[in-house]
Amino acid sequence: MIIELLQEELFQLALIAALLVGLCAPAVGTFIVQRRLSLLGDGIGHVALTGVALGFLTGTAPVLTAVIVSVLGAVAIELVRARGRTSGDVALALLFYGGIAGGVMLMGIAPGGSTTKLNSYLFGAIASVTPEDIWIIAALAAAVIAVVVIFGRELFVLCQDEEMARASGLPVRFLSLLIAVTAALTVVIAMRVVGLLLVSALMVIPVATSQQLTRGFRTTMVLAMLFGVLASVGGLLASTYSAKVPPGAAIVLLALAGFVLALVVGRFVRRGRTQESPLSERHKLRVKEVA
């Protein structure tokens, strides 16, 4: 069955897309989660919708316009974030609503466009991925992986402790923009597979799953990428077996199931690891009393 499937071009394209998304989203997601920006992907996803609609309106590839608009959106989000605290929160919310509303509006105006076309971007339509899409997705994925490989060490310090990054002379502003832009590229990669509304799930859930089981940053990232691939390919297969199963939802639900499983397994792993912890806990208390 799988051998037959592999010979179908449509399935091949879908499989490549699923693999790339499964690898990229959790890799970037590890930094995003560490930076306490778990909802960044959602925000960019909202903004990207305007980009997609812009593509339909202007007759260019929606994936390309989505890249441009979501990168601009990510830069705007980062600038607002870096600037301040409370007012920034509202500014971000405004940007997100504007993104969705702008997308729906532009789509309505577009010649021959209807909001139903947006559905395949909101919820994913991996079966309709074209070879052209794959080329763009592959190029974006290469860029994302290159960023993680080249800047990983610096991004780790930045996401861990921004102040430390500054006191180490790292280009904090550049790195912050870099991680936001990389997240934007990831959103566009994942858009066709899981849909804009679920993009963030693939950036966050595999990381949350992985960190139940790991003790270091690097292993968390590698394991999260493995979980990401398992979920995205698994969801794709599920939807191939039954036409009723929407792939985007299947991928995310699979990832969630993995998380619940890891939660249980992780509890046992940690219990076995820190047998002596109640004692050291008591010791700590005593030290505090003395001090």
Added chain:
Amino acid sequence: MSETAFAMTGGRVSFEGKPVLRGIDLTVRPGEVVALLGANGSGKSTLVRALLGLTPLSGGTTLVYGSPPARFRDWWRIGYVPQRLHVGGGVPASVREVVASGRIARQSRFRRTSAADRAAVASALEAVRLADREGDPVQSLSGGQQQRVLIARALAGEPDTYVMDEPTAGVDAETQNLLAETLSALVLDGKTVVLVAHELGPLESIITRGVVIREGRIVHDGRPPRPEGDCARPGHQHQHPHAAVEPGAGPLTGWQGDPR
């Protein structure tokens, strides 16, 4: 290149219009071991942050090895030990990973981890006696152990100057002694140290200069004030010997000579 680690003249910092530093003149020369002392809220932590350029000055100037912080490039010369370990948003990071990140200012973007990097990280872990915990997530460590991770991270970078924000606050006696030991070795090595402290404890013997901050001003700069006689009793409200220099300064609450 200037060898003076830090040089601040007329440094002022205010937060939301409220002055925190009111004109600080402070020069730290190589080989000095300077303790910034003062009560909570006196501005001593703000001062170290301003020295590093982490908090912008609203007046005056500050230089790090002869350059304003924004234009300073040789950050590997500075080893910063913040007050607390920040562990980000819940992704685990191992002790080794955090300590190794202290090498970042020495590593160029495209160079992979070298043997020298590994050796420096290993000896830093050894120095704070955490080599056996290198694979553990820092989140699982006690407060004192996390403080040691921070110190090891600075050690791993092999800087010329260490800047430590309250390295002794809230840590166990063992970590305090370890810190004193580590610092003595650094001082013998000719390193420069600026540390913020609420109380000196076991560090007292290695401090060469005490700078007492009070309400954003330096009120004492010289030999570290040592508690004597009655003042040496634990819990004694330390009466500052230089109170006469600034009339009406009153007792220096907060810096209490508490010999351990």
